[in-house]
Amino acid sequence: MLDERARARAWLDLHDGLQSEIQSRLPADADTPSIALINGGSAPGEGEFYVLNLEDNGYEMKPYRDLGLVEADAFAGVETGQYGATDYETMLEVDPDLILVHWGITTGSVTFDGDGAFDAEAFHEQYVAPMEDDDVGSQLAAVQAGRVLPGPTAEQGPLVNAFQTELTARLFYPEEFGAVDPEAPFEVPEDDRLFDRDRVQAILDGEAA
Template sequence: MGRQSGSDVTRRKYVQVGATVIGGSALAGCSELLGEGDSVQHTPETGTYTADLFPVGDVEFDGVPQSVTTYNMGWADMVVSLGQADKLRTDRYSAPTLFYDRFDVDYDADWPALWQDGGWSKETMYERDPDAFLIDPNLLGAWDDNWNEADTTEIAEKVAPFFGCYNRRIRGEWQQKLDYPEKAPSMLEAFDAVGTVLDERARTDEWLSLHEEMQSDLRSRLPADGETPSIGLINGGSTPEKGEFYVLYLEDNGYEMKPYRDLELVDADAFAGVETGQYGLTDYETMLEVDPDVIVVHWGITTGSVTSGGDGAFDATQFREKFVEPMENDDVGSKLTAVQEGRVLPGPTAEQGPLINAFQTELTARLFYPEEFGELDLDAPLDVPEENQLFDRQRVADIINGEV
């Protein structure tokens, strides 16, 4: 029987799930009750199984969840990667179709958003009525001042348990206080735990093998000379038309920077050590002082996707209108090397599980090492000639379809 690290523990029954959390006090701000690692324990004789994940600790399931709710798209992608898209109760913000249409993946996205009017919607959590929330309970109180531990307890007891970690970006003050930099699972570690919760061991292991094979191939082909253009990464929320740029740093923890780490690009960060304002805010003058060889727009690959009201396909025209042309038309912006050389490029989206990460690692390799991995078609950045593909699309289709 599993147990969360911490003080007194109690057994609580979750009405919708038929699952039990041992010591279900992994509430927002309860640092003394954080799990210590990620592991799985099986109890075949009773049919129950226990998954352990930081920060929620041990969660014991009496049956496989038949429906799950997510907030972060990376966690939704874990579910999709395991061929369980039909279990998702989420909205399009959490699971855009940009990458999924290639595998005829469909899901019910007609659910109200969890985040509404500047806060979490408890009513939506009841309405979605999932068997498990793949959401970090600490995130609730950290983002919403009107959300308290009693709200988390209510949802966990009356709807479903929480099994998630906000590990996309690990730089919040609340995360520092709760030891996330040291304890938060990587994307693959989190995926491994989700695979156990959803009883998809074979698919999970096949994805882990595919990932390692892809990484091994990448490592063997990276340039030995280490010559990489300097990279200026700006958030997709930047507005060049207003001269506002939100800088991101390649060295940041969390899975949103995984493609850059895996391709050994962190040291090429042009903004490393550069002083910026709140949330990385800077201006054209600072951009020109730094003058990166390449400007990459974080989330740029989803420009024109369903998150922007589009149909799920990358829109090169919209990308140029929103990011490139305003720089070209600005007196200072037009002097930027990246602008003059046509190297303002769409970068990966921040949210990624195994499936999206495979595409985005390939995308990033082509952005920075075209001589080795092939030139990027800026009109269709996800379309890659078969000879340049870093992973087998049919193999991915087979995993999703359970043919493993």
């Protein structure tokens, strides 16, 4: 069995390998879509959005930093209200290529009184459909392109971060890392996996070298 130091080294090795794989395959900056990261507490049905800052420190934004996405923040320098509050009109002025819902990947999950890992229908009903039905929201490029997507959670240790970094890479660069199935975002074809699941299991079991 691994002691805690050996387990920590194993996680760091896995993390470094994942980062090396991603960095070697990242597209040029010109191919990076502009992003609006909205809080999961946003209410598109009421025209209320709460924009998050990708430059924030801490582990919450780590997947975005690691993927070099901070510079793609569509709302950088845009004036918003308290807690990043904004509306459809401002969203359309900014018109990001992609709208990502922070914590969206947990919609309908056991985390929020659901009965599974992710409920695609609930996500569409709560976030996507109201934008499609709004006169202004329906004009957003991300809405028209079907790129209102469930984003990672804020809470993440080394295990969750590995899966969320892989998910984020696939959300932003589907042509390079493989497209996310919106009905089953946690299911990754073996050829698209960016780290070894067997090694993760070995670390969890205390058996990784």
